[in-house]
Amino acid sequence: MQARAAPYLEKLNPQQRQAVETLDGPVLMLAGAGTGKTSALTARIAHLIHTGRARPNEVLAVTFTNKAAREMKERVGRHLGGAIEGMPWLGTFHSVCVKLLRRHAELVGLKSNFTILDTDDQIRLLKQLIVAANMDEKRWPARQLAGLIDGWKNKALTPEKVSGRETAAFDNRGSELYAAYQARLKTLNAVDFGDLLLHMVTIFQTQPDVLAQYQRWFRYILVDEYQDTNVAQYLWLRLLAQGHKNICCVGDDDQSIYGWRGAEVGNILKFEKDFPGAAVIRLEQNYRSTEHILSAASGLITANEGRLGKELWTEAEGGEKVRLIGHWDGEEEARWIGEEVEAIQRGTRGNPPISLNSQAILVRASHQMRAFEDRFLTIGLPYRVIGGPRFYERLEIRDAMAYFRLVTSPDDDLAFERIINTPKRGLGDKAQQRIQVAARENGLSLLDGARMLVAEGALSGKAAGQLRLFVENVARWHEEVVQASPATAVTRAEDDELLIEPAEDGVAPANDLSHVRLAERILEESGYVEMWQNDKTPEAPGRLENLKELVKALEQFDNLQGFLEHVALIMDNDKAETEEKVSIMTLHAAKGLEFPVVFLPGWEDGLFPSQRSMDESGLKGLEEERRLAYVGITRAEELCTISFAGNRRVYGQWQSQMPSRFIDELPPAHIDVLTPPGLYGGGMNGGGFGGSSAMEDRVSRADVYNSPGWRRLQNAQSRGVSQPREARHMVIDAKGESDYEIGDRVFHKKFGYGEVMGSEGDKLVVEFDKAGEKRLLSSFVVPAAD
Numbered sequence: 168m169q170a171r172a173a174p175y176l177e178k179l180n181p182q183q184r185q186a187v188e189t190l191d192g193p194v195l196m197l198a199g200a201g202t203g204k205t206s207a208l209t210a211r212i213a214h215l216i217h218t219g220r221a222r223p224n225e226v227l228a229v230t231f232t233n234k235a236a237r238e239m240k241e242r243v244g245r246h247l248g249g250a251i252e253g254m255p256w257l258g259t260f261h262s263v264c265v266k267l268l269r270r271h272a273e274l275v276g277l278k279s280n281f282t283i284l285d286t287d288d289q290i291r292l293l294k295q296l297i298v299a300a301n302m303d304e305k306r307w308p309a310r311q312l313a314g315l316i317d318g319w320k321n322k323a324l325t326p327e328k329v330s331g332r333e334t335a336a337f338d339n340r341g342s343e344l345y346a347a348y349q350a351r352l353k354t355l356n357a358v359d360f361g362d363l364l365l366h367m368v369t370i371f372q373t374q375p376d377v378l379a380q381y382q383r384w385f386r387y388i389l390v391d392e393y394q395d396t397n398v399a400q401y402l403w404l405r406l407l408a409q410g411h412k413n414i415c416c417v418g419d420d421d422q423s424i425y426g427w428r429g430a431e432v433g434n435i436l437k438f439e440k441d442f443p444g445a446a447v448i449r450l451e452q453n454y455r456s457t458e459h460i461l462s463a464a465s466g467l468i469t470a471n472e473g474r475l476g477k478e479l480w481t482e483a484e485g486g487e488k489v490r491l492i493g494h495w496d497g498e499e500e501a502r503w504i505g506e507e508v509e510a511i512q513r514g515t516r517g518n519p520p521i522s523l524n525s526q527a528i529l530v531r532a533s534h535q536m537r538a539f540e541d542r543f544l545t546i547g548l549p550y551r552v553i554g555g556p557r558f559y560e561r562l563e564i565r566d567a568m569a570y571f572r573l574v575t576s577p578d579d580d581l582a583f584e585r586i587i588n589t590p591k592r593g594l595g596d597k598a599q600q601r602i603q604v605a606a607r608e609n610g611l612s613l614l615d616g617a618r619m620l621v622a623e624g625a626l627s628g629k630a631a632g633q634l635r636l637f638v639e640n641v642a643r644w645h646e647e648v649v650q651a652s653p654a655t656a657v658t659r660a661e662d663d664e665l666l667i668e669p670a671e672d673g674v675a676p677a678n679d680l681s682h683v684r685l686a687e688r689i690l691e692e693s694g695y696v697e698m699w700q701n702d703k704t705p706e707a708p709g710r711l712e713n714l715k716e717l718v719k720a721l722e723q724f725d726n727l728q729g730f731l732e733h734v735a736l737i738m739d740n741d742k743a744e745t746e747e748k749v750s751i752m753t754l755h756a757a758k759g760l761e762f763p764v765v766f767l768p769g770w771e772d773g774l775f776p777s778q779r780s781m782d783e784s785g786l787k788g789l790e791e792e793r794r795l796a797y798v799g800i801t802r803a804e805e806l807c808t809i810s811f812a813g814n815r816r817v818y819g820q821w822q823s824q825m826p827s828r829f830i831d832e833l834p835p836a837h838i839d840v841l842t843p844p845g846l847y848g849g850g851m852n853g854g855g856f857g858g859s860s861a862m863e864d865r866v867s868r869a870d871v872y873n874s875p876g877w878r879r880l881q882n883a884q885s886r887g888v889s890q891p892r893e894a895r896h897m898v899i900d901a902k903g904e905s906d907y908e909i910g911d912r913v914f915h916k917k918f919g920y921g922e923v924m925g926s927e928g929d930k931l932v933v934e935f936d937k938a939g940e941k942r943l944l945s946s947f948v949v950p951a952a953d
């Protein structure tokens with residue numbers, strides 16, 4: 168049979184093959200990390216298309232992150248040799264829903280060119296509503312309301328459906344404010360992230376013909392990371408799949424890490440009930456990690472109760488043990504990791520050189536990234552932040568985007584508010600209030616309200632002329648946008664989330680780049696660029712650079728709307744780059760990914776597990792944190808390093824930290840405890856690639872505390888030294904070697920052996936044998952052992 172010869176089937180094991188070839192009816196693939204679930208899912212998409220079971224655009228595949236979707240797309244393309252007509256609907260829940268909602272927006276009272284609000288806009292809007300409801304905005308913060316509404320949307324609850332105890336939320340006014348918020352969004356012709364799904368669920372539930380149309384259309388549905396679907400996503404899937412019932416879900420209960428966002432592991436367990444007769448396939452061979460890494464992760468996760476439980480094995484026996492190391496403080500941790508990354512890249516640890524692209528630092532909370540960014544910038548180590556603070560969140564970019572938004576969607580009042588007086592147009596609070604009033608009283612958007620005031624000649628002086636100019640400009644730009652691309656046009660950018668729309672869709676206009684030139688002109692003619700040109704702050708040149716970058720980014724899209732959509736959806740703006748870079752990302756963003764080398768810093772109680780999970784009664788939160796730890800370790804293929812710091816600066820205050828309780832739970836046979844750097848009980852940090860300084864017996868926090876370097880930290884601390892930096896000198900002091908003499912031999916981690924040539928306070932001048940003369944803090948060298 169032709170299909171059997173297909174290359175994408177060859178690599179698969181019998182269970183994976185079963186998952187790929189069981190095409191009719193529901194399939195559930197339930198298996199641990201790295202067992203090839205995503206690989207099988209991808210092969211299944213290729214198989215469906217290759218065997219002619221479905222045309223590409225009759226296949227709907229959803230996954231969790233943009234990055235994962237992109238990778239899946241690439242893999243399907245490779246499997247099929249690229250030569251297929253059309254592509255599957257392949258993207259995140261949100262990206263698929265936004266496409267569907269644009270087609271059916273009118274069914275929920277929106278226009279098809281609706282805007283997608285980001286969190287900032289959402290908060291601003293909620294704040295207005297809270298104030299309008301005469302509530303104390305300090306006591307009842309908008310952020311809290313946003314969280315509440317988000318939670319309801321994740322559960323597919325529209326304002327009318329919020330009931331029972333939940334109505335008491337937010338001073339008994341939560342659901343009322345929720346309703347007001349939804350109404351406001353409608354007048355703004357806008358949606359928030361949660362709405363994308365909520366509206367589609369509502370449409371499917373209330374419009375049987377629309378639902379039937381898509382049930383017929385999507386002949387095959389595939390879902391990756393099924394354990395993390397929330398109620399709204401689950402309902403959406405279940406509704407869509409009830410037609411053909413050809414749904415294939417893959418997941419791992421041990422990797423469920425979105426409970427805090429309303430994900431329900433229970434969805435996995437319900438699958439067999441929802442889809443009777445489902446083929447359940449289990450995979451047990453892990454192809455990703457070496458034995459020690461897999462065993463460390465498996466050992467840790469057994470501490471969770473209520474698991475489905477599964478055995479994993481790997482053919483990759485042995486390998487490096489998982490390394491564990493404690494550091495004095497967060498900066499030192501970042502410094503050490505930076506040096507390790509470089510050493511591993513160069514191959515100076517007795518390992519073959521490993522590219523920066525193959526190394527990742529996975530943090531629990533995004534604020535941890537800064538220490539690494541700072542350090543890496545200092546030493547010139549190229550890095551990329553995935554899913555972190557992004558380009559598109561910068562002030563100037565958000566302003567520019569607001570211009571683009573207003574021009575494409577003139578009803579977008581939030582965009583209007585943001586830029587009406589940026590740059591300054593003499594339209595202060597008073598003038599803006601008049602616009603607000605005019606708009607409200609006449610049921611108009613702010614832009615139309617402003618237009619009305621201009622027509623009536625209601626304003627005087629400089630403001631009047633400026634407002635007229637602004638209104639006319641926006642109208643003119645809008646005209647150009649409409650001409651350049653009809654509202655229904657779709658993007659066809661390379662990395663758009665859905666590659667190609669079903670054939671019945673509108674034809675994308677030719678990309679003549681007119682929208683790029685228009686964007687440029689908008690920024691010029693509005694005076695926005697000039698504003699930064701005249702700005703004398705040191706940031707201004709960088710901001711102008713960023714604006715140029717923004718315009719450049721537009722070239723990959725057919726029109727402004729497509730671009731705006733892309734930005735609203737994209738979680739990582741990381742394009743394929745040629746330069747090698749080490750990745751920094753949160754553990755959540757790392758789901759489904761793999762790297763030969765993984766660093767897991769910040770394993771400290773209160774950070775990981777998070778304080779919140781520790782404060783909670785019950786184990787739910789803590790178990791989710793443990794699953795997150797499991798996800799972290801199982802990202803590693805060859806080398807995994809867990810670290811913690813004894814001190815961290817929290818809100819400007821130094822705070823001493825306890826190593827994470829998860830460290831106690833790691834199976835000692837698979838762990839190597841390294842000696843902290845900079846503080847030596849003799850010799851350099853043992854271990855490293857190929858090395859070993861494993862503590863005997865068992866690993867525990869106590870062991871870590873008892874490791875020579877760590878004990879020193881503790882000693883220094885117990886002597887009442889509160890400042891880590893000073894404390895470090897004290898540590899050396901304690902050894903009686905704080906004062907080096909000229910001629911002393913010393914050792915430095917980076918520069919190697921050298922001789923002290925002079926000293927000045929706590930600084931030394933050292934002539935290194937290889938690196939030459941350096942001035943450095945005495946705490947960075949140790950007496951040479953020779």
Ligand code: ATP
Binds near residue numbers: 178180198422
């Ligand atoms: P996760 O739970 O982390 O999402 P997963 O189960 O989706 O993991 P994949 O990412 O599909 O696992 O696969 C893990 C690694 O194993 C990949 O590098 C993949 O190429 C490889 N792999 C998958 N199946 C096989 C196989 N049958 N033979 C050899 N290697 C395989």
Ligand code: MG
Binds near residue numbers: 204206391759
């Ligand atoms: Mg996967």
